[in-house]
Amino acid sequence: MLKFIRKYQLILLAIGGSLLMVVFLFEPIINRIGAASTNKTVARMHGGTRKITMGERYRAAAERQVMSDIVPILFGDTRRGAVGMINLDDEFDHWLLLKIEAEEAGFIGEADEGRMWLTQELAQIMAFTEKQAELYRQLPYMPFVNQRMNDPQVQAEIAQRADELGTVIPARVRQQAAKSGIQENDVYEMFAHARGVSRLIRRHDQAARQSDSSVVRTVRTVFDSAIADYVVVPAGVLTDESLMPTDEQLAAHFERFRDFAPGEGDLGIGYKLPSRVKLGWITLYKTDVAAAIVPDRIEIRKRWSENRLKYPGEFDSERTRVEQDFINEQASELMLDIDRIVSGQLRNALRDTTRTGNYWNIPETWGGVTMESLSESIVTQLAEQRKITIPHPAITYRVDRWFTSSQIAALAGFGKAWWQVGPQRVPVSEITNLAKNLGGSRLIAIQERIPVVEPPATDDAGNRYYVVLFGSREMSPPDSWEEIREQLVADYRRLSAFEALVDQLPGLEQLAMDEGLEGVINWFPVPEGDEATEQPRPKLTRWVQISRNGQQPLDQVYQPDYSLNKKEFLDAVLTKAEALDPLAEFDSYDPSTSVLSVALPSEQSVVIVKVLAFRPATLENRYALRESDVRTLASREIAEAMGEDRNWPFTLDAMIKRHDYVLLDRGRDDDE
Numbered sequence: 001m002l003k004f005i006r007k008y009q010l011i012l013l014a015i016g017g018s019l020l021m022v023v024f025l026f027e028p029i030i031n032r033i034g035a036a037s038t039n040k041t042v043a044r045m046h047g048g049t050r051k052i053t054m055g056e057r058y059r060a061a062a063e064r065q066v067m068s069d070i071v072p073i074l075f076g077d078t079r080r081g082a083v084g085m086i087n088l089d090d091e092f093d094h095w096l097l098l099k100i101e102a103e104e105a106g107f108i109g110e111a112d113e114g115r116m117w118l119t120q121e122l123a124q125i126m127a128f129t130e131k132q133a134e135l136y137r138q139l140p141y142m143p144f145v146n147q148r149m150n151d152p153q154v155q156a157e158i159a160q161r162a163d164e165l166g167t168v169i170p171a172r173v174r175q176q177a178a179k180s181g182i183q184e185n186d187v188y189e190m191f192a193h194a195r196g197v198s199r200l201i202r203r204h205d206q207a208a209r210q211s212d213s214s215v216v217r218t219v220r221t222v223f224d225s226a227i228a229d230y231v232v233v234p235a236g237v238l239t240d241e242s243l244m245p246t247d248e249q250l251a252a253h254f255e256r257f258r259d260f261a262p263g264e265g266d267l268g269i270g271y272k273l274p275s276r277v278k279l280g281w282i283t284l285y286k287t288d289v290a291a292a293i294v295p296d297r298i299e300i301r302k303r304w305s306e307n308r309l310k311y312p313g314e315f316d317s318e319r320t321r322v323e324q325d326f327i328n329e330q331a332s333e334l335m336l337d338i339d340r341i342v343s344g345q346l347r348n349a350l351r352d353t354t355r356t357g358n359y360w361n362i363p364e365t366w367g368g369v370t371m372e373s374l375s376e377s378i379v380t381q382l383a384e385q386r387k388i389t390i391p392h393p394a395i396t397y398r399v400d401r402w403f404t405s406s407q408i409a410a411l412a413g414f415g416k417a418w419w420q421v422g423p424q425r426v427p428v429s430e431i432t433n434l435a436k437n438l439g440g441s442r443l444i445a446i447q448e449r450i451p452v453v454e455p456p457a458t459d460d461a462g463n464r465y466y467v468v469l470f471g472s473r474e475m476s477p478p479d480s481w482e483e484i485r486e487q488l489v490a491d492y493r494r495l496s497a498f499e500a501l502v503d504q505l506p507g508l509e510q511l512a513m514d515e516g517l518e519g520v521i522n523w524f525p526v527p528e529g530d531e532a533t534e535q536p537r538p539k540l541t542r543w544v545q546i547s548r549n550g551q552q553p554l555d556q557v558y559q560p561d562y563s564l565n566k567k568e569f570l571d572a573v574l575t576k577a578e579a580l581d582p583l584a585e586f587d588s589y590d591p592s593t594s595v596l597s598v599a600l601p602s603e604q605s606v607v608i609v610k611v612l613a614f615r616p617a618t619l620e621n622r623y624a625l626r627e628s629d630v631r632t633l634a635s636r637e638i639a640e641a642m643g644e645d646r647n648w649p650f651t652l653d654a655m656i657k658r659h660d661y662v663l664l665d666r667g668r669d670d671d672e
Contacts, residue, residue: 043093045100045661052096052661060096061422063190064088066180070172070187071122073129074194085125086197089652090442091424093663097655098197107196107203111185114192118173119166122191127161147552201650216622223617225547226577227554227586229540230609231517232561233508235498236536237524245492253492254481261475267498268602269491271477271484275432275439276402278471281414281457282371283394284338284378284464290331292390295323334386335464341381342374342453342466350450358445359436366449371395371468374451399470405432417457417465419444428457428467437472448472498604505597505606512608513591520608543612546573563603572598577614587612 038055045052068075075095076084088094102108131154135145148154177184245253260270304311304322311318349368354361362368375393383389396414409415409429418425421443426434434441436448446452448469457465478484511519517540527535543555548570551560564570576596580589594611648654655661 041664043661043663045097045659047660048662057092057096060093060099061091062180063193064091064095066176066187067190067194069176070169071118071126073126074122086194086201091422092442093661094652094655097652097659097661098200098650099193101655101659102193102196102200105200107199109192109196111188111192114188114190114195117195118188118191119169123165123169124158124162126165127158130161131158204649219617219622221548223547223621224574224578225545225615226573226611227543227545227613227615228573228577228609228611229517229542230544230564230607231512231520231538231540232564233501233520233524233538233606233608234536235494235501235604237538238497238500239493239535240497241493243493243496245489250485250488250492251481253495254477254484254488257491258477258481263602266601267495268604269495271481271487272475273402273478274404274406275475276404276473277408277432277435277438277469278399278402279408279431280371280395280397280399280468280470282375282451282464282466283396283414284335284466285394286331286335286462286464288390288393289334289338290327292388293327293330293334295326300326332462334382334388335462337386338378338382338464339453339456341378342451342456345369345374345377346451346453358440358442359447360450362447362449364448369451371397371451371466374466397470402471402473403432405429408432413459413463414457414465417459417463419452419455419457421455428465431467431469432472435469435472438474494604498601501606502599505599508606508608509595509597512595512597512610517608517610545615546570548574564600564607566600566602569598569600569607572596573609573611576609577611578616580611580614582614582616584613 038053038058040054041051042054042057043052044050064075074085076087078087078089086095086098088098099108128149132145132149135148135154139145173184173187177187180187254271257265257267257269258271261272262268262270264270300319300322301315303326304315304318307322311322346369350360350362353368372395375395379390379392406429408431409427415429417428419428420426424443426443431446433439434444435446444452444455446467446469448471450468452467452469457467459465481488508520508523511523515522521538521540524538526537539561541560542558543553544558544560545552545554548567550565550570551562553560573596576594580594589611591610596609596611598607598609600607649658
């Protein structure tokens with residue numbers, strides 16, 4: 001049932017794990033950039049033999065948005081870790097290049113094919129991911145979710161929901177077509193393009209072919225399993241809070257791990273900090289602007305009399321509401337006027353300055369405009385031009401420390417603001433990834449000392465924020481270990497405890513053989529007083545089915561510790577089990593042959609395991625292995641062979657290089 005589940009297994013699992021976008025209209029594109037500008041050549045590819053116009057680039061962004069509004073899981077955004085069926089690295093060029101390559105390879109069909117794909121396969125995938133997300137919210141363990149997804153009743157619910165979506169989706173298409181000023185057939189053509197791109201990517205993913213011996217290894221990897229009990233002993237059980245390392249020891253510990261990010265390396269310890277910035281901003285409160293507006297009684301009565309459907313009551317009863325609506329409208333208009341004032345001041349300050357790409361060539365000491373001068377210009381020019389007086393906008397400097405993205409997001413007010421760029425909201429907290437020295441962005445040009453005013457940042461209350469970057473640092477360790485002394489002390493203590501725990505492994509293993517896993521737990525004293533709630537304890541888990549693919553609970557009372565799903569642990573357990581007799585009675589093995597211990601440095605813990613049974617793969621498992629399963633495993637082999645970088649041929653950078661795609665500094669007329 002639901003063959004598409006097997007066909008898209010890897011994609012669905014990735015989307016499901018990540019599920020836990022303001023239409024970009026087509027006609028406004030032309031209105032916004034001008035009909036003539038749409039034919040400007042803005043890029044070339046294939047050695048300059050193919051031109052890309054401004055209209056094509058903007059249409060690519062619009063297509064993506066229209067399709068995303070209909071099928072939210074279709075596109076992912078690699079910059080934010082959002083996974084979709086087709087993962088993109090930017091707003092314009094990535095989708096454009098994928099579409100062109102799929103078209104050149106002959107993978108794109110007609111609009112009818114897009115209609116069928118949308119209302120059938122995509123409807124089924126949407127139903128699948130909806131149910132997957134629902135189950136994950138109930139119990140956030142993917143093995144439990146995957147087990148439930150195979151339940152016949154759940155699959156029947158998925159099929160029913162897919163049928164419902166198949167009838168609902170055409171209505172969504174009509175709505176999006178009407179909003180975008182295009183025909184329904186145009187929308188279906190977009191989905192035909194998306195299906196062609198999906199085919200292109202899938203052809204690469206499934207290029208590997210497995211030999212008979214490889215299939216046998218695959219069967220064993222999937223179906224060989226051991227049933228086991230285990231005790232996880234965290235290093236915290238031996239942590240000595242009275243241990244006070246010397247400055248020399250802390251400095252040496254810092255040097256040992258300074259070049260690792262947290263979670264990297266064999267021990268999982270690292271002190272690289274994320275990219276970070278120093279910044280400031282001007283805050284223009286909409287309430288301050290609104291408070292300066294005095295409604296004219298004649299204008300208010302005129303509005304009331306001309307909008308009786310909206311204000312059906314008598315004037316005296318509706319007056320407050322009419323005045324508030326008038327003030328809100330005027331405040332919004334004034335905010336736009338202020339945006340123009342700020343932009344004008346910045347343009348005047350940069351009028352004799354050259355640019356390279358999106359960035360201005362300014363000296364490090366440039367001060368052509370400051371937050372103070374902008375704040376003053378807002379007040380004076382608003383008073384001169386509109387005869388309205390407002391308080392000086394607030395100025396905030398945060399140059400006392402470095403801020404990571406999460407720390408900016410946690411700031412009250414400002415941290416929740418965003419830049420609106422075309423169809424996309426870009427949180428101000430992303431400045432740590434968008435700034436010139438931190439990777440840069442084609443969406444917003446952010447460089448030190450130049451206020452970001454086009455566009456200004458805003459928040460849900462309509463306030464404006466004009467942001468200025470004062471410093472940036474890439475991902476790097478702190479300048480001195482003393483900045484993170486407390487963390488170093490805690491890590492040093494925990495690592496010392498882990499090393500002591502590893503030294504005790506032979507004894508703990510023997511204890512498990514003599515007294516069982518309960519003996520291992522009882523060997524560690526039960527803490528008393530305040531320590532009883534703070535100090536971790538060894539944890540016993542029973543009846544877990546372990547394969548090289550992970551763990552599954554056989555008893556709902558005991559949930560596996562999924563942090564153990566690491567190759568070293570799974571391989572150690574299966575290697576031990578493979579030496580045991582699969583025909584022996586359950587839990588009848590001699591402890592000397594069925595007990596093992598595994599140290600997990602990345603988790604700072606050790607595990608004592610007792611294998612209860614070995615269940616090898618059978619001939620039935622081989623025959624039950626479907627062709628789609630083999631293709632899925634072949635795709636996985638390709639991904640593993642590519643390694644962490646993946647050298648993925650469909651990243652934006654790879655496609656730019658392959659197609660010799662070059663953006664021109666200035667658009668050129670099409671006939672040049």
